[in-house]
Amino acid sequence: MxxxxxxxxxxxxxxxxxxxxxxxxxxxxxxxxxxxxxxxxxxxxxxxxxxxxxxxxxxxxxxxxxxxxxxxxxxxxxxxxxxxxxxxxxxxxxxxFDGDAAVLHPQDDDADQMADFLIALQELRNADGARILRNASASIFSPEAAIAQYEQRLDGLRHVSQDQPELRAFVEGSLVPSTAISIRQLRRRYAELGRNPAVDLAPTHRALSPSDFGLHNALRANDRRLRFIDFEYFGWDDPVKLVSDTAIHPGSDLSEADANRLIERLSRAFEAGDDTFAIRLDVLYPVFGAIWCLIVLNAYLPESRSRRALAAQGGDLTVRLAGQLDKARRLHQTICQRDPDLTPR
Missing domain, CATH: 3.30.200.20 (Phosphorylase Kinase; domain 1)
Structure with a gap:
């Protein structure tokens, strides 16, 4: 069908x-x-x-x-x-599952419930049937693959930004310069450590990831516990991408405190078995943040699913696109606040 x-x-x-x-x-x-x-x-x-x-x-x-x-x-x-x-x-x-959309009424323990679920997932990495699961959608297993995905998304958006002055100003004046800094920092750090950023992460260090995970894909039952739905993108991925995506995802709109608590709890879980996790999180987090800014701006792409979704909601599409641009600006600001070096001088 x-x-x-x-x-x-x-x-x-x-x-x-x-x-x-x-x-x-x-x-x-x-x-x-x-x-x-x-x-x-x-x-x-x-x-x-x-x-x-x-x-x-x-x-x-x-x-x-x-x-x-x-x-x-x-x-x-x-x-x-x-x-x-x-x-x-x-x-x-x-x-x-009966329940209300969790994102409509966030609770103080949501970040902890999300962390609990993701940590429980990792306990199944060696379980029967785990190794035959597919890779997550848009999975990334090396820093250079993350950079390539960023550049591919950027190329598509640059094409349409020529007719969108405010979009172009944000992309070329803020997003591109800060991400260029983060990419230089990433490559310099890897060079200092004698590591090749193009080498894939070993399978033993990969994570089971829902990929599109957050309060936007969760229901709150009568017992106030979260039930998680929509696993179309589930599979193996870099745990750094899992942690970054979950903390950044605009669908959850986590507060800074909640995002930091989630990052801290997940980091402790992954650092226990991967002595490079903290380094990779430090250098890759702003790159994944930049990718998320571009995902938010997908609505500007004429054939994108997010643009069709906005159009289906009715109202002035121009106003809705401006809202997406504002969301990307705020997300970019949040990413840069974590690392003052990302502010171009």
């Missing part, structure tokens, strides 16, 4: 077949740029979730279903249990 959406009647039919039981009704629930989720009211038993994955050339269904199957097999209960899938229909059936 390659169409971008399915109807409630389709969801009832597919859900009944996958569940082996009658679905009484289907209600659209959480929607995203890549998928649509239906809450299936079963004729008997608790509700289930049917997720449809419109085709975009990547096996998001397989990646998520395999990830959640692995987690369920090893006793993780804060992620949905997979039930059945139909690759031809691009649909999968999962346990349904």
């Amino acid at each position: 390659s169409e971008p959406d399915i109807s409630a009647q389709d969801a009832i039919s597919i859900g009944s077949r996958l569940a082996g039981a009658r679905v009484a009704a289907a209600q659209p629930a959480r929607s995203g740029g890549n998928n649509r989720v239906f809450r299936l009211e079963m004729a008997q038993g608790p509700p289930l979730a049917l997720k449809h994955y419109p085709s975009d050339g990547r096996d998001r269904l397989g990646q998520e279903y395999d990830a959640l199957s692995f987690l369920a097999h090893h006793g993780i209960t804060s992620t949905p249990r997979p039930i059945a899938k139909d690759t031809d229909a691009s649909c999968a059936l999962y346990q349904w």
